[in-house]
Amino acid sequence: MQPDETYMKEAIKESYLSMNKGNRPYGSILVNSQGDIVERAHNTVLEEHDPLAHGETNVIRRYCKRTKKIDLAGYTLYATSEPCPMCAAAIGWANVSRLVFGSPREDFKSPGYKRQNVRVADYYEQQGIDTKVTGSVLRDDVIQMYEKFKESGQRK
Numbered sequence: 001m002q003p004d005e006t007y008m009k010e011a012i013k014e015s016y017l018s019m020n021k022g023n024r025p026y027g028s029i030l031v032n033s034q035g036d037i038v039e040r041a042h043n044t045v046l047e048e049h050d051p052l053a054h055g056e057t058n059v060i061r062r063y064c065k066r067t068k069k070i071d072l073a074g075y076t077l078y079a080t081s082e083p084c085p086m087c088a089a090a091i092g093w094a095n096v097s098r099l100v101f102g103s104p105r106e107d108f109k110s111p112g113y114k115r116q117n118v119r120v121a122d123y124y125e126q127q128g129i130d131t132k133v134t135g136s137v138l139r140d141d142v143i144q145m146y147e148k149f150k151e152s153g154q155r156k
Contacts, residue, residue: 004078004100007031008138010040011078011102014055015145018042025149026080028055030063033074039063055079056087060094072096080142081108082135088120092129100134102142 007029014027023043030039041058045051056079064070076098077091082105091099099120121133 003035004134004137007037007076007078008080008100008102009141010037011055011080012138012141012145014040014042015080015142018044018055019145019149019152021047023047025145026055028059028080029078030059030072031076031078038075039066052086054084054087056083057090060090060096064094070094076100078102078137080145081105083120085118085123088118088123092124092127092131096131098132098134100137102137103139103146104135107139107143108146 011027011029014029015025016027018027019025021044023046026043028041029037032038039059039062041062042055044053044058056077059077060072063072072094073096075096077096078100079087080102082101082103083091083099084105101120121135123129124131124133
């Protein structure tokens with residue numbers, strides 16, 4: 001198994017934790033330049049009543065708060081889904097060097113994300129953000145997780 005797949009499996013585990021707490025199934029992992037997972041997080045929007053508490057923003061906030069760093073150059077963020085515009089901007093502001101996502105946004109349309117009309121790679125290019133983007137890592141595994149979420153009847 002390649003390193004990207006190994007880390008994405010960990011992000012998927014975070015998605016299941018999110019789903020089990022009644023949130024949408026999004027998870028993120030932050031990895032340093034030595035390949036260590038330094039932070040894990042998932043979507044906590046519903047449990048925290050915070051529309052900004054996406055997996056990506058949570059992983060950045062937690063790590064930065066704990067380490068007192070705000071520049072994540074050299075770090076890779078793994079997200080189960082292509083980040084929304086808010087999270088894409090947060091990743092850029094944090095200066096994350098690389099973003100790896102599991103599935104593009106159109107794989108999870110049915111519960112409703114209609115506001116995501118900008119591809120993260122296009123956004124970074126337009127804004128001059130130097131974050132490298134790799135997509136569709138373990139896409140089938142992420143889709144399978146989405147299907148379990150839809151079957152559970154959770155659509156909040």
